[in-house]
Each structure stands twice: as C-alpha cells, then as structure tokens.
Amino acid sequence: xxxxxxxxxxxxxxxxxxxxxxxxxxxxxxxxxxxxxxxxxxxxxxxxxxxxxxxxxxxxxxxxxxxxxxxxxxxxxxxxxxxxxxxxxxxxxxxxxxxxxxxxxxxxxxxxxxxxxxxxxxxxxxxxxxxxxxxxxxxxxxxxxxxxxxxxxxxxxxxxxxxxxxxxxxxxxxxxxxxxxxxxxxxxx
Ligand code: URA
Numbered sequence: 638x639x640x641x642x643x644x645x646x647x648x649x650x651x652x653x654x655x656x657x658x659x660x661x662x663x664x665x666x667x668x669x670x671x672x673x674x675x676x677x678x679x680x681x682x683x684x685x686x687x688x689x690x691x692x693x694x695x696x697x698x699x700x701x702x703x704x705x706x707x708x709x710x711x712x713x714x715x716x717x718x719x720x721x722x723x724x725x726x727x728x729x730x731x732x733x734x735x736x737x738x739x740x741x742x743x744x745x746x747x748x749x750x751x752x753x754x755x756x757x758x759x760x761x762x763x764x765x766x767x768x769x770x771x772x773x774x775x776x777x778x779x780x781x782x783x784x785x786x787x788x789x790x791x792x793x794x795x796x797x798x799x800x801x802x803x804x805x806x807x808x809x810x811x812x813x814x815x816x817x818x819x820x821x822x823x824x825x826x
Contacts, residue, residue: 654738656723662689666718668711673822675752677762680721691717696794707815759793778810
C-alpha cells in the first residue's frame with residue numbers, strides 16, 4: 638500500500654468526531670496524486686455524502702465547468718478536497734471541535750501532494766488556508782504565499798449559483814489562475 642492508499646484507508650474508517658455516526662460516506666477527495674493544483678472546499682453536502690465524491694451536486698457541476706475554462710479537471714490535473722470529510726446533519730456548519738478533529742486529514746493530503754497552488758473555494762477555506770480575517774468579497778482573485786505554496790480564493794460555487802453577478806469576476810479570477818499555472822507549473826496544460 639502506498640502512502641495515499643494508506644491515508645485514504647485510515648480516513649474512510651475515521652471515528653474522530655461525532656459526524657462518523659451520521660455520515661453515509663466519508664468524502665476523502667479525488668484527483669491525480671501528482672496534481673500541482675489543489676482545490677479546497679468546505680465540506681460535503683447531501684449528494685457528496687450519498688456518493689462519497691466531492692463537489693458532485695449543482696455546485697460541483699459549476700466547479701467542473703469553471704475548471705474546464707482553464708484546462709483543469711479532476712480526471713487530469715487538479716485534486717479536489719474538503720476541509721471536513723463528513724457531512725454535518727442537515728448541512729449545518731461543522732462545529733469547531735469537528736473541524737479540529739478533521740483538519741489532520743487535509744494537512745496530510747497537502748503534505749503528500751505538495752501542490753504549487755492552492756485554490757480556496759469560498760470564505761471558510763480562505764480563512765483557514767490563507768488568513769484568518771480573509772475578506773472574500775475584497776480579496777478573491779489575489780495571490781498570497783504561505784509555506785512556499787501560492788494561494789488564491791474564488792467565490793464558492795454555491796455562492797455563484799446564489800448570485801450570478803459573481804460570474805464575471807470569477808471568470809477574471811480563473812484567468813489570473815491560468816496565467817500563474819503557465820508561469821509556475823511544470824506539467825503542460
Ligand atoms: N461544497 C463543498 O464545499 N464541498 C463539497 O464537496 C460540496 C459542496
């Protein structure tokens with residue numbers, strides 16, 4: 638078993654918090670394990686809990702469409718993971734204690750992947766993986782560097798579905814990401 642398989646096997650049987658009692662599936666994350674770009678979402682919703690795959694509902698379709706604009710796909714060259722691996726009942730926000738219990742899984746995924754670029758999907762991911770007082774409306778589409786990894790935030794796909802006025806700005810942000818990928822990533826995109 639390689640390190641990824643070992644990590645996934647341990648994560649799929651995790652009982653570190655109470656969400657283990659109500660989940661249908663652990664949503665570990667997916668994509669090539671040599672991807673240079675990592676997308677981080679918040680946590681699974683109903684469809685993700687049912688299928689075990691991240692971002693598969695309406696928001697997931699939009700995310701795939703957004704990534705396709707800049708030649709990224711979870712089949713080829715981007716890894717998609719969530720901060721919390723199990724769906725909280727009724728899609729409530731995960732409690733601090735649940736987030737803390739879960740954070741080690743994503744930390745391990747980042748360590749194994751060592752991505753060049755992290756794309757935070759929405760404010761919650763940006764507050765953890767960029768800066769605690771991150772302001773998504775002001776700072777989306779801007780680059781930050783932490784621990785040698787370039788980081789940027791996009792509006793969460795669910796937020797774009799709620800307010801389509803965010804689409805043009807998101808398109809501009811995607812182009813910013815595409816330019817940076819061409820500059821710093823080794824794979825040809
Ligand atoms: N929203 C997220 O943040 N992650 C998912 O996997 C699905 C919806």
